[in-house]
Amino acid sequence: MAQNTAEKTPVTLLGLGAMGTALARSWLAAGHPVTVWNRTPARSAPLAAEGAEAADGAAAVAANTLVVVCLLDDASVGETLAGVDLAGRDLVNLTTTTPAEARARAAWARERGARYLDGGIMAVPPMVGVPEAGGYAFYSGSRELFERHEETLRVPLGTRYVGADSGFAALHDVALLSAMYGMFAGAAHAFALIRKEDVDPASLAPLLADWLVAMAPSVHRTAEQLRSGDYTEGVVSHLAMQVAGTPTFLRTAEQQGVSPELLAPYFALMRRRLSEGSGEEDLTGVVDLLVR
Numbered sequence: 001m002a003q004n005t006a007e008k009t010p011v012t013l014l015g016l017g018a019m020g021t022a023l024a025r026s027w028l029a030a031g032h033p034v035t036v037w038n039r040t041p042a043r044s045a046p047l048a049a050e051g052a053e054a055a056d057g058a059a060a061v062a063a064n065t066l067v068v069v070c071l072l073d074d075a076s077v078g079e080t081l082a083g084v085d086l087a088g089r090d091l092v093n094l095t096t097t098t099p100a101e102a103r104a105r106a107a108w109a110r111e112r113g114a115r116y117l118d119g120g121i122m123a124v125p126p127m128v129g130v131p132e133a134g135g136y137a138f139y140s141g142s143r144e145l146f147e148r149h150e151e152t153l154r155v156p157l158g159t160r161y162v163g164a165d166s167g168f169a170a171l172h173d174v175a176l177l178s179a180m181y182g183m184f185a186g187a188a189h190a191f192a193l194i195r196k197e198d199v200d201p202a203s204l205a206p207l208l209a210d211w212l213v214a215m216a217p218s219v220h221r222t223a224e225q226l227r228s229g230d231y232t233e234g235v236v237s238h239l240a241m242q243v244a245g246t247p248t249f250l251r252t253a254e255q256q257g258v259s260p261e262l263l264a265p266y267f268a269l270m271r272r273r274l275s276e277g278s279g280e281e282d283l284t285g286v287v288d289l290l291v292r
Helices: 018-029 041-049 057-063 074-081 099-111 143-153 168-194 201-215 218-228 239-255 264-276 285-290
Strands: 011-014 034-037 066-069 090-093 115-122 136-141 158-161
Touching (some): 011 018, 011 057, 018 034, 034 041, 057 074, 066 074, 090 099, 099 115, 099 168, 115 168, 136 143, 136 168, 168 239, 264 285
Parallel strands (some): 066 090, 090 115, 136 158
């Protein structure tokens, strides 16, 4: 463990899954005194051997002003902290939740005398404590509280403050992860198309990765079109042309014995937008069809 721990902000960490354990080890390595709690006490033992202080829930919360929570879901946060005195605590919740749950949890914390900051982690455990890996966490809620603890919070991961609305960290987190799963869906369909052919998936992978990288900047055009309201601005391939090409993708899937279920819903939205709007638009109008 690093020396001069007395000069570093003490941290209480509730939750020692893979992510929580990685966070704890990062703070310990940087010289922060760390108190840990986990529902299964045995998980605390390895960290205790590395210098952490293991305690039960109430004692762990009482040990330090800065209390970081990294649990399974919002319900587990409520269960873990039920009946625990939170008065005067700075509660930083890194549990993955919905924006509405984050806002409700912020009000819940304030009612109990705690200051609250919500977070959304954009990393996997091996990225924690490795700055060059590029992992970071979104934070939202009190800017004053974020600035007070930013130096400590950026030890394991980079920090990005996204607003005073407590739900914004969760919103950004889920928005990015939703895009990631959409990308995974497209990649799954691509690999399925070659699955029965004499094509090495390892030879397709770099082509696929490079193509996705090349297409990624289109999100900036989408953002500008949404901001301006002009969906024909800077169009490269307009909606009518793209809709006209979709039957080829569906026929290819059918001929390759691949289910179109990952592509068909998006193509249906494209056709619907074409029927309701301008064929000269970009694909941006699909966004409006998704908003209820």
